[in-house]
Amino acid sequence: MSAITQFHLAFPVRDLDEARRFYGDVIGCPKGRSDVNYQDFDFFGHHLVAHIAAEAAPLQDSRFDGEAVPVPHFGMNLDREAWEGLARRLKDAGVDFAEAPHLRLKGKPGQHVTMFLFDPSGNALEFKSFDDPEQTFIP
Missing domain, CATH: 3.30.720.120 (Signal recognition particle alu RNA binding heterodimer, srp9/1)
Incomplete structure (x- = not known):
């Protein structure tokens, strides 16, 4: 590609x-x-x-690593320093997390930290940081 x-x-x-x-x-x-x-x-x-827009797409839940995740959602894969800075910024702003910052896929390929939140219009956002960015697209 x-x-x-x-x-x-x-x-x-x-x-x-x-x-x-x-x-x-x-x-x-x-x-x-x-x-x-x-x-x-x-x-x-x-x-x-x-x-x-009059309406957003209806949210549904899907499952990933044993947890419900909202679909659709969008976000960014950040380096760890930027991810931690954003997590602090969101916490300082009093944002309510749908999933507080935490580790996902612990001990497995693709291990990463993640957090989910909703914007004021109800759009779901996920921000994550892979321990090894080379594992983003591993099967």
């Missing part, structure tokens, strides 16, 4: 000012272009766009 420099994800929100505060101020994503219907964010170097 060719090298990809950025992903682009557009997702629904109920209120742009609320999204700007959460993604911009709480998570720390710089804001880009915007108008009355959307707001661009620099999401750890990737192109994230919040769009006003």
